[in-house]
Amino acid sequence: MDVQIQEKGEHSIVKLEGELTIYFASQVLDAIYDLLNKTDKIAVDLSGIIEADTSGIQALIVIKREAFRRKKTIKYVNHSEIIVRLIDLLGLVGLFGDKIKIPAENRDNYAFHYGVKKQNFNFSG
Amino acid sequence: MNLDSVKQTFVIESTELLDDMESALLQLEKEPENSDAVNAVFRAAHTIKGSSGMFGYTRVVEFTHVLESFLEELRQEKFSVNSEMIAILLSSGDHIKYLINLYIDSEKPELTKEVIDIGENLLSRLTAQAPSEEQSSGGEMEPTVETVEEVNLSGIHVKNPNWHISLRFIQEILRHGLDPISFINYLTSLGVLENVYTVTDQVPDSDNVDPEACYLGFEISLKSDSSREEIESVFEFLNEDAKIEILEPEADIASYHDLMSKVPEGVERMSEILVEMGVLTTEEVEDNKDKQAIESTGDTMNVIEPVEEQKDAEIMEEIAPVDTITEPAVDVIPGKPDKVPETTSNTVSETTAKFIRIEAGKLDDLINLVGELVINVANIRQLSEDTSNKAMVEASLTMGRLVEEVRDSAMNIRMVQIGDTFRRFERVVRDLSKKMGKEVNFKVSGGDTELDKTVVEKITDPLMHLVRNAVDHGISTPEKRKAAGKSPIGQLQVNAFHDTGNIVIEIIDDGEGLDRTAILNKAIEKGVVPAGTELSDHEINQLIFEPGLSTAAAVTDVSGRGVGMDVVKKNIESLRGVVEVESVTGKGTTIQIHLPLTLAIIDGFLVEIGKSSFVIPLDMVLECITMSDEDELEAEGGHFVNLRGEVLPYLRMKEFFQEADRDESQQNIIVVKYGQQKAGLVVDKLLGEFQTVIKPLGRMFNHVQGISGATILGDGSVAMILDIPRLIRFAQELESSHIVNGSNV
Numbered sequence: 001m002d003v004q005i006q007e008k009g010e011h012s013i014v015k016l017e018g019e020l021t022i023y024f025a026s027q028v029l030d031a032i033y034d035l036l037n038k039t040d041k042i043a044v045d046l047s048g049i050i051e052a053d054t055s056g057i058q059a060l061i062v063i064k065r066e067a068f069r070r071k072k073t074i075k076y077v078n079h080s081e082i083i084v085r086l087i088d089l090l091g092l093v094g095l096f097g098d099k100i101k102i103p104a105e106n107r108d109n110y111a112f113h114y115g116v117k118k119q120n121f122n123f124s125g
Numbered sequence: 126m127n128l129d130s131v132k133q134t135f136v137i138e139s140t141e142l143l144d145d146m147e148s149a150l151l152q153l154e155k156e157p158e159n160s161d162a163v164n165a166v167f168r169a170a171h172t173i174k175g176s177s178g179m180f181g182y183t184r185v186v187e188f189t190h191v192l193e194s195f196l197e198e199l200r201q202e203k204f205s206v207n208s209e210m211i212a213i214l215l216s217s218g219d220h221i222k223y224l225i226n227l228y229i230d231s232e233k234p235e236l237t238k239e240v241i242d243i244g245e246n247l248l249s250r251l252t253a254q255a256p257s258e259e260q261s262s263g264g265e266m267e268p269t270v271e272t273v274e275e276v277n278l279s280g281i282h283v284k285n286p287n288w289h290i291s292l293r294f295i296q297e298i299l300r301h302g303l304d305p306i307s308f309i310n311y312l313t314s315l316g317v318l319e320n321v322y323t324v325t326d327q328v329p330d331s332d333n334v335d336p337e338a339c340y341l342g343f344e345i346s347l348k349s350d351s352s353r354e355e356i357e358s359v360f361e362f363l364n365e366d367a368k369i370e371i372l373e374p375e376a377d378i379a380s381y382h383d384l385m386s387k388v389p390e391g392v393e394r395m396s397e398i399l400v401e402m403g404v405l406t407t408e409e410v411e412d413n414k415d416k417q418a419i420e421s422t423g424d425t426m427n428v429i430e431p432v433e434e435q436k437d438a439e440i441m442e443e444i445a446p447v448d449t450i451t452e453p454a455v456d457v458i459p460g461k462p463d464k465v466p467e468t469t470s471n472t473v474s475e476t477t478a479k480f481i482r483i484e485a486g487k488l489d490d491l492i493n494l495v496g497e498l499v500i501n502v503a504n505i506r507q508l509s510e511d512t513s514n515k516a517m518v519e520a521s522l523t524m525g526r527l528v529e530e531v532r533d534s535a536m537n538i539r540m541v542q543i544g545d546t547f548r549r550f551e552r553v554v555r556d557l558s559k560k561m562g563k564e565v566n567f568k569v570s571g572g573d574t575e576l577d578k579t580v581v582e583k584i585t586d587p588l589m590h591l592v593r594n595a596v597d598h599g600i601s602t603p604e605k606r607k608a609a610g611k612s613p614i615g616q617l618q619v620n621a622f623h624d625t626g627n628i629v630i631e632i633i634d635d636g637e638g639l640d641r642t643a644i645l646n647k648a649i650e651k652g653v654v655p656a657g658t659e660l661s662d663h664e665i666n667q668l669i670f671e672p673g674l675s676t677a678a679a680v681t682d683v684s685g686r687g688v689g690m691d692v693v694k695k696n697i698e699s700l701r702g703v704v705e706v707e708s709v710t711g712k713g714t715t716i717q718i719h720l721p722l723t724l725a726i727i728d729g730f731l732v733e734i735g736k737s738s739f740v741i742p743l744d745m746v747l748e749c750i751t752m753s754d755e756d757e758l759e760a761e762g763g764h765f766v767n768l769r770g771e772v773l774p775y776l777r778m779k780e781f782f783q784e785a786d787r788d789e790s791q792q793n794i795i796v797v798k799y800g801q802q803k804a805g806l807v808v809d810k811l812l813g814e815f816q817t818v819i820k821p822l823g824r825m826f827n828h829v830q831g832i833s834g835a836t837i838l839g840d841g842s843v844a845m846i847l848d849i850p851r852l853i854r855f856a857q858e859l860e861s862s863h864i865v866n867g868s869n870v
Contacts, residue, residue: 054299054339089310
């Protein structure tokens with residue numbers, strides 16, 4: 001897993017490349033936590049993610065929630081195909097709330113008709 | 126999934142359910158208002174009916190269906206319970222057990238007219254007890270899997286036309302190499318995922334997040350024509366890593382409620398999620414809340430956890446021989462009675478989650494290994510002491526202490542409470558006393574006392590025998606008791622408690638007591654004791670355990686207690702236990718059983734006799750004294766010494782085992798005690814404390830007297846473990862024979 005961090009104006013851009021899996025989840029979490037201490041606005045580029053599992057998706061959820069808690073902004077951008085597929089499969093569109101770009105010809109491959117309602121992070125747990 | 130093994134699980138489960146039902150019924154008899162007990166009985170019947178339906182055990186379903194309808198009315202308090210009902214329900218439980226065994230024995234059992242009649246008779250008696258409207262009598266319904274699923278508590282079905290699957294995982298699942306997403310992905314091959322809701326409530330604060338742990342849960346709405354089995358098979362490999370609930374399309378609202386109450390998010394939050402997913406409508410949730418308020422026990426047969434089932438099934442396959450259908454495995458949390466693991470039903474109390482059901486054989490292996498470890502550590506300690514390297518000695522001592530702790534925890538795992546065994550007696554006492562027209566108040570104390578699983582299993586039958594005897598012969602009819610100036614209700618108490626490394630179990634009745642004259646006469650007649658022998662009361666009491674007196678006719682009915690007492694004693698002695706009886710004529714009898722805490726490892730006392738080493742169980746050693754020449758002189762003509770004014774019989778071990786003599790200027794007497802008896806054992810050399818792993822002796826040593834087992838010493842040599850109870854008896858016989866001889870001369 002390759003993590004590159006770029007400063008672009010008031011944004012920090014994190015580019016993740018490789019497998020977003022249990023083997024690298026901890027690395028990703030550490031890097032982004034670290035960044036959360038420094039920056040208010042972060043964009044995470046997911047275009048380089050070629051594989052993901054439950055642990056990886058969970059890491060994305062944890063990061064979003066942590067940003068929400070600290071009143072900072074994290075956006076996931078440039079979703080790779082696998083990420084879009086998993087977000088679709090697990091109904092996480094509403095939870096993440098990011099814009100997802102899908103080429104028109106692929107649109108039928110995804111459901112996206114569920115989970116669109118805003119699912120909020122629940123802090124009771 | 127192996128169907129046979131599933132059936133085995135079913136047998137175990139239903140046996141346990143029937144046991145629960147029985148104890149609930151007995152409780153209900155005492156407290157007719159106890160609604161918990163009614164619910165427990167209902168649940169047992171309901172669950173058995175459901176499971177039987179899955180296997181196509183039609184007769185069981187037919188029978189339990191009527192039973193269930195009756196119980197349902199009882200539950201709704203349409204009428205109150207009476208003792209006649211309890212009696213019929215108890216018999217019904219027995220009948221169900223019988224039916225299940227029939228089905229297990231053969232796939233299509235021959236249901237004879239007798240069997241059917243017994244059932245019908247019970248049912249008609251039962252329905253006659255229900256004063257209200259007519260009941261459907263068994264045999265009319267066509268029981269299939271479908272009916273089982275239809276038969277339900279509320280009868281209100283949700284509109285949701287899709288399967289609903291709820292997944293929660295243990296946190297370690299990812300580390301186990303399983304990826305929940307892949308299972309959800311696979312579901313798409315069975316149908317269309319209408320909706321998936323990822324439940325993130327359990328994700329902890331970011332500081333506490335372990336990225337390799339799984340905190341997510343999933344609620345899945347699946348549109349599919351697949352069968353339950355097909356859906357279950359998707360999750361087959363999840364084993365115990367997940368909690369999986371599968372609700373069929375248009376499931377009963379109660380099953381949804383059940384789901385809500387099971388998930389960690391709670392009913393409120395779960396209702397939200399389900400409504401948001403479109404699985405339930407707001408009205409359905411509200412209705413359910415109302416219903417909840419009225420009826421507190423919602424249980425259904427809809428929730429199935431195939432994975433647990435399989436786990437159990439595997440255990441079953443490995444160990445259960447055909448004839449032992451109950452309790453093949455040990456529950457490893459000590460201090461709790463055995464519990465039903467969650468399988469085809471959800472009617473299990475919450476404590477279940479804290480238990481792991483494991484194969485008894487694995488525990489035995491562990492104990493064995495720990496045993497080897499103990500031996501090895503003794504060896505290491507010996508070697509390190511030889512090197513006189515201080516640090517080394519210290520390290521080996523620490524290691525020894527740790528191994529000792531490991532040993533204790535390993536032994537502890539095998540410990541189970543004896544309370545469950547005691548509970549079984551309740552029914553026996555009840556039935557027997559009813560049959561004999563006696564009134565018995567049965568009390569139990571110390572049910573939480575823990576004993577080795579093996580000991581508990583082996584002691585159950587002897588105890589049962591003693592309890593039956595107490596009711597049968599000990600306590601007499603209310604009339605006779607009144608005539609004797611006693612309360613018409615007999616008292617029978619079973620106690621269990623710890624006593625210096627032993628467990629003591631007492632069975633106390635306030636019945637007639639032993640008729641010592643009759644026993645003595647019979648003993649003399651049978652040639653067990655020579656005529657004219659003077660015996661103390663205590664000695665006469667113990668005669669009831671002699672094989673010669675083991676027929677019912679041996680003693681009069683009043684004093685009784687002849688049947689199979691020798692077998693009882695033999696069983697107890699095979700556990701290295703001892704049994705004693707105290708009795709006051711007309712006042713009652715107390716039987717005391719002393720049992721060792723455990724069978725496998727003991728603290729021993731190592732001694733040398735001749736050139737061989739022997740081990741004496743340390744908890745039986747009272748003291749060690751030097752044997753003086755005067756003692757020997759005094760003992761001339763009799764094998765006893767004067768121990769501070771007390772007569773102590775002794776045994777010269779060297780002579781007893783015919784060990785080669787060796788020049789030993791000083792001899793020692795080890796005073797040992799077992800039960801109430803004491804004796805001295807004369808040995809050559811005292812070597813001190815020694816952790817002893819008991820290895821059983823082969824069958825060829827069966828006839829060797831005075832030895833109960835063997836152990837391996839640190840240096841690899843073998844030491845015999847002395848059979849103290851038997852040696853004490855030898856010593857006493859020797860002493861009394863000398864006295865008898867002495868007086869004759």
